[in-house]
Amino acid sequence: MYRRVFINNMVRASILIGLSVMSGVLLFKNETDEECDFQFVCSKCRNLSTCSLPEATKFKKINSLK
DSSP: HHHHHHHHHHHHHHHHHHHHHHHHHHHHHHHHOOOSSSOOOOOOOOOTTTSSSHHHHHHHHHHHHH
C-alpha cells in the first residue's frame, strides 16, 4: 500500500510541477519577436491592425490624425 501511495504522490507532484512550468512559460514569454514581412510599407500591410512594431504604431498615429 505504501508503494501505491508513493507513486500516486509522485504523479501528482509531477503534474503540478509541469503545470507550474507551463504557466510560467506562458506568462513570461517575450512577445516582441514580431517581424515585418512587408519591408515596413505599412500602408499596404494587411496585418497593420494587429502589428505592434514601432514603425506601425507611428504610421497608425500619423494616419489617425488625418
